[in-house]
Amino acid sequence: MTQTLFRRGKVREMYAVGDDRLLMVASDRVSAFDVVMHEPIPGKGAVLTALSKFWFLRTGSVVQNHFIADSLDALPDEARDLGEQNAGRWLLVRRAERIDVECVVRGFLSGSAWAEYARGGTVAGERLPPGLLESERLPEPVFTPATKAESGHDENISRAQLRALVGQELAQRLEQTSLRLYDAGAKHAESRGLIL
Numbered sequence: 001m002t003q004t005l006f007r008r009g010k011v012r013e014m015y016a017v018g019d020d021r022l023l024m025v026a027s028d029r030v031s032a033f034d035v036v037m038h039e040p041i042p043g044k045g046a047v048l049t050a051l052s053k054f055w056f057l058r059t060g061s062v063v064q065n066h067f068i069a070d071s072l073d074a075l076p077d078e079a080r081d082l083g084e085q086n087a088g089r090w091l092l093v094r095r096a097e098r099i100d101v102e103c104v105v106r107g108f109l110s111g112s113a114w115a116e117y118a119r120g121g122t123v124a125g126e127r128l129p130p131g132l133l134e135s136e137r138l139p140e141p142v143f144t145p146a147t148k149a150e151s152g153h154d155e156n157i158s159r160a161q162l163r164a165l166v167g168q169e170l171a172q173r174l175e176q177t178s179l180r181l182y183d184a185g186a187k188h189a190e191s192r193g194l195i196l
Helices: 044-059 077-085 111-120 159-166 168-191
Strands: 005-008 012-017 021-026 067-069 090-094 105-108 137-143
Touching (some): 021 044, 021 077, 044 168, 105 168, 137 168, 159 168
Antiparallel strands (some): 005 012, 067 090
16 A cells, blocks of 8 residues: 655655654755755665664653654554665654744854854844854854745744744743753763764
């Protein structure tokens, strides 16, 4: 049986598995700066899936996530063919309501955050101390939300814009959870000699 495509993003497809689950398949497509490149990278989907599983398992105590399994045995018969065709590139996940916001936490002043800071001393509309250098570690990690675009560019928004978009309570929960996830990831990376 053919699975129903539920959603196609820049690098992943989601297929319906019953009413309450999805098969999340990572492709070999490459998206950089919100642009999908013409040439895929063979094996990229498998690497992306392995990284996703690693972090879902590692941060499950920080925040409940949607990961269920990555074993063919967990799939119903009607989804096995799709699982076999995409071996190593899929995760079975719980269906959840998507919040169309990208939650970014920055520990260093780089990328679009640096560009905004260089223009006016702010990041995500919040004033930062003067005199910071490009790629410098920030005094405290900064939450910088963005809109989540299906295609094209995600747009950075301020925390005030986020509150207007999703409400005060959810905006606060998104920010606090994002900062806790960043802290857990940064500590793990630092223990391995890396920065996040």
